[in-house]
Amino acid sequence: MAICFECENDLNIDIDEVEEGDIVTCDECGTEYEVVGVEPLELTKVDDEPDEDDDDDLLGDNEEEA
Numbered sequence: 844m845a846i847c848f849e850c851e852n853d854l855n856i857d858i859d860e861v862e863e864g865d866i867v868t869c870d871e872c873g874t875e876y877e878v879v880g881v882e883p884l885e886l887t888k889v890d891d892e893p894d895e896d897d898d899d900d901l902l903g904d905n906e907e908e909a
């Protein structure tokens with residue numbers, strides 16, 4: 844059973860339905876976690892900070908920025 848590190852909500856992950864690299868989102872606080880392992884289930888928090896890291900410009904999806 845996986846618990847959100849931020850708000851301790853049950854993330855409700857069905858281990859049969861996730862695989863490494865999947866992203867799960869906490870329903871309560873919106874924190875995203877990447878699945879880094881499934882046996883046992885292991886999650887790492889995805890930091891969504893635009894400042895750090897270069898963006899991996901996957902789709903070149905550059906719609907107007909506000």
Ligand SMILES: [Zn+2]
Nearest residue numbers: 847850869872
């Ligand atoms: Zn949470």
